[in-house]
Amino acid sequence: MRVITSLQEMQDLCLWLKRAGKSIGFVPTMGYLHEGHLELMNIARRENDVLVTSVFVNPLQFGPNEDFEKYPRDAAGDETKARSVGVDYFFYPHVDEIYPMPLATTMTVNARNSVLCGASRPGHFDGVVTVLAKLFNLVLPDRVYMGTKDAQQVAVVEQFVTDYNFPLQIIPVPTVREHDGLAKSSRNVYLTVDERAQASQLYASLKAAENLIKNGESSADKVMNHINDCLADLLESWAKLDYIALYSYPDLQPIQVVTDRLIIAVAVKFSKARLIDNIIIEVI
Amino acid sequence: MRVITSLQEMQDLCLWLKRAGKSIGFVPTMGYLHEGHLELMNIARRENDVLVTSVFVNPLQFGPNEDFEKYPRDAAGDETKARSVGVDYFFYPHVDEIYPMPLATTMTVNARNSVLCGASRPGHFDGVVTVLAKLFNLVLPDRVYMGTKDAQQVAVVEQFVTDYNFPLQIIPVPTVREHDGLAKSSRNVYLTVDERAQASQLYASLKAAENLIKNGESSADKVMNHINDCLADLLESWAKLDYIALYSYPDLQPIQVVTDRLIIAVAVKFSKARLIDNIIIEVI
Numbered sequence: 304m305r306v307i308t309s310l311q312e313m314q315d316l317c318l319w320l321k322r323a324g325k326s327i328g329f330v331p332t333m334g335y336l337h338e339g340h341l342e343l344m345n346i347a348r349r350e351n352d353v354l355v356t357s358v359f360v361n362p363l364q365f366g367p368n369e370d371f372e373k374y375p376r377d378a379a380g381d382e383t384k385a386r387s388v389g390v391d392y393f394f395y396p397h398v399d400e401i402y403p404m405p406l407a408t409t410m411t412v413n414a415r416n417s418v419l420c421g422a423s424r425p426g427h428f429d430g431v432v433t434v435l436a437k438l439f440n441l442v443l444p445d446r447v448y449m450g451t452k453d454a455q456q457v458a459v460v461e462q463f464v465t466d467y468n469f470p471l472q473i474i475p476v477p478t479v480r481e482h483d484g485l486a487k488s489s490r491n492v493y494l495t496v497d498e499r500a501q502a503s504q505l506y507a508s509l510k511a512a513e514n515l516i517k518n519g520e521s522s523a524d525k526v527m528n529h530i531n532d533c534l535a536d537l538l539e540s541w542a543k544l545d546y547i548a549l550y551s552y553p554d555l556q557p558i559q560v561v562t563d564r565l566i567i568a569v570a571v572k573f574s575k576a577r578l579i580d581n582i583i584i585e586v587i
Numbered sequence: 588m589r590v591i592t593s594l595q596e597m598q599d600l601c602l603w604l605k606r607a608g609k610s611i612g613f614v615p616t617m618g619y620l621h622e623g624h625l626e627l628m629n630i631a632r633r634e635n636d637v638l639v640t641s642v643f644v645n646p647l648q649f650g651p652n653e654d655f656e657k658y659p660r661d662a663a664g665d666e667t668k669a670r671s672v673g674v675d676y677f678f679y680p681h682v683d684e685i686y687p688m689p690l691a692t693t694m695t696v697n698a699r700n701s702v703l704c705g706a707s708r709p710g711h712f713d714g715v716v717t718v719l720a721k722l723f724n725l726v727l728p729d730r731v732y733m734g735t736k737d738a739q740q741v742a743v744v745e746q747f748v749t750d751y752n753f754p755l756q757i758i759p760v761p762t763v764r765e766h767d768g769l770a771k772s773s774r775n776v777y778l779t780v781d782e783r784a785q786a787s788q789l790y791a792s793l794k795a796a797e798n799l800i801k802n803g804e805s806s807a808d809k810v811m812n813h814i815n816d817c818l819a820d821l822l823e824s825w826a827k828l829d830y831i832a833l834y835s836y837p838d839l840q841p842i843q844v845v846t847d848r849l850i851i852a853v854a855v856k857f858s859k860a861r862l863i864d865n866i867i868i869e870v871i
Contacts, residue, residue, distance in 0.1 A: 314754055322608045407698035407746045408716050414691035432692050440752040462691045468724040470598055 304386045306393045310401070310441055313394050317355070317443040325352040329444030329471075331435065334358035335375040336384045339479040339487035343448040344388040346476055355442050356385050357394040359401065364430030375489055394442065401437060410436065412459055415555045419455045419548055419568055420579060431456060432463045444471050452478040452486050454566055454581050458553035478580070480506065486580045493576035501541045505569055505580045508533035512567050513584055521561045523549045530569060537571070545570035545577065552583050562586050588670045590677045594685070594725055597678050601639070601727040609636040613728030613755075615719065618642035619659040620668045623763040623771035627732040628672040630760055639726050640669050641678040643685065648714030659773055678726065685721060694720065696743055699839045703739045703832055703852055704863060715740060716747045728755050736762040736770050738850055738865050742837035762864070764790065770864045777860035785825045789853055789864045792817035796851050797868055805845045807833045814853060821855070829854035829861065836867050846870050 307313045320327060328351030330343045336358075348354050358381050365371035378395065385393050412428040415421075421428055439447070449457050457475045464473055479487045484506035485499075494502060508530045515529050530547045538544050551558050552566040568581035591597050604611060612635030614627045620642075632638050642665050649655035662679065669677050696712040699705075705712055723731070733741050738759075745757045763771045768790035769783075778786060792814045799813050814831045822828050835842050836850040852865035 310752060314752065318754055321605050324606045406750045407743075408694050408696050408750055410692050410694055412692045437752045440754055443754065459691075466690045466692055468594060468598065468721045470602055470724055470727065 304382075304390050304393055306382065306395060308395050308397060308400075310396055313355075313392070313396070314441045314443075316392065317441070320353055321443055326445045327351060327353045327355060327443060329438075329442045329447045330354070330356040331438050331447065331449075332356060332358055333360045333374065333489070334381050335377050335489040336381045337479075337487045337489060337491075339450055339452065341384060341388050342479045343450060343476050344385065344390060346474070347446065347448045348389045350474075351446060353391050354389060355392045355394055355444065356390050357396070357438055357442070359394075359396055359398075359434065359438075361401075361430055361434040362398060363402070363433055364427050366424055366426065369424070375492060394438075401434070406433070409433070412463070415455065415458045415462060415553070418550060418555050418557075419546070420570065421455055421459075423545075428456070428459045432460065435460060435463070436467075439469055439471065446472050446474050448474045448476055450478060451475045451583060452488070452580070454552065454568065454583060455555065458555055461553060484510075486578075488578065490576045490578065494573055494578075495575075498541055498573045498576070501537050502573070502578060504534060504537045505571065505578060508569065509567055509580060509582045513582055516561055516584060516586060523559050523561055526561060526567065530567070534569070534571070542571040542573045545572055588666075588674050588677055590666065590679060592679050592681060592684075594680055597639075597676070597680070598725045598727075600676065601725070604637055605727055610729045611635060611637045611639060611727060613722075613726045613731045614638070614640040615722050615731065615733075616640060616642055617644045617658065617773070618665050619661055619773040620665045621763075621771045621773060621775075623734055623736065625668060625672050626763045627734060627760050628669065628674060630758070631730065631732045632673045634758075635730060637676070638674050639676045639678055639728065640674050641680070641722055641726070643678075643680055643682075643718065643722075645685075645714055645718040646682060647686070647717055648711050650708055650710065653708070659776060678722075685718065690717070693717070696747075699739065699742045699746060699837070702834060702839050702841075703830065704854065705739055705743075707829075712740070712743045715743065719744060719747070720751075723753055723755065730756050730758050732758045732760055734762060735759045735867060736772070736864070738836065738852065738867060739839065742839055745837060768794075770862075772862065774860045774862065778857055778862075779859075782825055782857045782860070785821050786857070786862060788818060788821045789855065789862060792853065793851055793864060793866045797866055800845055800868060800870060807843050807845055810845060810851065814851070818853070818855070826855040826857050829856055 328347030332340050360374050410433050416428045461473045483503035485503050511533050512526050512530050527547045548568045552564050564585050566581050566583050570579045612631035616624050644658050694717050700712045741759045767787035769786050795817050796810050796814050811831045832852045836848050848869050850865050850867050854863045
């Protein structure tokens with residue numbers, strides 16, 4: 304595995320790989336890699352000649368009161384983990400080279416961004432598509448692997464790729480979970496032992512909602528109320544509810560009647576960690 | 588020469604060309620091709636394995652009161668001319684395929700855009716970079732050829748390419764002129780015979796300014812006053828002045844003292860045509 308920090312070196316290499324007819328799989332990350340990231344890399348490894356991963360904590364996608372400075376970082380650990388799953392090129396650019404000066408042209412996301420986590424993070428997805436435009440142009444991937452734990456991010460980025468005709472495919476990969484169902488996340492390290500024990504209720508409530516729908520419930524309100532009931536104990540003693548939501552997917556439009564493809568999502572705040580989870584369901 | 592209208596066909600072909608190690612030269616145009624465009628294509632032809640040109644009148648870069656509907660079009664003539672200079676692929680996409688729905692992510696240019704022609708065309712360069720992002724992703728060029736007649740456009744697009752790390756070079760090509768110095772332009776067809784006879788004074792005034800600087804004048808105001816004097820007859824009887832301007836290039840910052848690299852530009856309005864011209868000067 305080769306570690307690359309220079310933008311020019313990364314792009315020259317990928318141009319050369321393309322000319323040599325190699326397919327490039329790409330896993331962009333903010334580092335502090337866990338099994339969720341490694342699952343993306345394992346799949347990308349199988350489907351492409353060359354595997355590139357990037358670690359870049361993107362300041363543009365953090366709000367002024369968010370955890371950019373505190374976001375967990377572990378460059379050495381990330382390198383070891385990336386090497387273990389067969390990454391060819393570990394792209395670790397410096398923020399001063401990604402953003403040497405204010406961008407003359409800025410990007411603004413106007414759809415799929417104002418619900419779920421986007422509602423409380425104005426400008427977040429502007430930062431996401433901006434850095435991805437740059438990374439796509441530097442790494443020139445054929446396929447980009449993204450986890451559906453951040454389902455809204457996948458929906459926004461898929462639309463961005465379509466809007467601007469990027470010559471690549473976004474490959475959504477299902478959430479990797481702990482044995483008790485808790486979605487893997489870099490932010491899980493902030494949970495106390497007790498909170499960790501309770502946190503599996505998030506996924507349990509989503510599976511309960513899915514079962515309700517499979518048994519014939521078609522009212523979105525009733526499905527969301529059922530999740531609220533499932534989370535009652537957790538919200539009484541351990542966490543504060545941020546949202547329970549049900550939308551069409553990937554359009555993220557509100558729906559009253561459960562039909563077609565939809566996302567059910569929850570977000571709660573523990574003492575030091577805000578956790579999100581979701582499931583995407585096809586209703587026949 | 589192959590005429591291509593499908594976006595998917597264009598992109599698949601260019602991906603295949605890249606994989607085969609071919610370099611791609613690209614000349615994006617709005618059609619109604621004249622010798623200025625053909626000069627871009629001649630240069631691109633020499634410097635690349637494959638030559639792609641596009642003809643697309645981009646509605647996004649026209650203001651509500653501008654000449655989008657009236658912009659001159661001649662698809663058959665354009666094809667013949669492109670074939671004559673050895674274009675391999677003539678990309679002629681339909682507006683409904685370039686913009687099938689409103690873009691979810693929009694682009695906004697915030698630098699180099701508020702002077703010269705940009706001052707009176709709010710949103711113009713937003714439309715330019717938007718369509719170029721799409722065309723770059725469809726055609727995957729190594730080199731993109733643009734005329735410095737639209738010097739502000741070259742400055743904005745060069746910054747855009749740098750901002751977003753597009754894997755390509757912008758190649759600026761000097762303005763092609765008629766025998767009397769008039770810059771070639773699709774809009775010259777709107778000039779009356781009398782106006783056409785007078786129009787050469789635009790370039791003559793710029794050359795006079797250049798001579799003044801070469802003879803030691805360093806005051807930007809005096810240089811602009813000299814152009815105004817040179818244009819006195821023209822402006823009295825034939826045309827209305829839009830602007831005489833002098834800026835650093837490519838930053839397009841106002842300067843008092845003539846130094847380094849600068850652009851001198853003029854714009855005048857005849858009865859049915861607005862003409863622009865400029866020269867870029869290196870002052871040692």
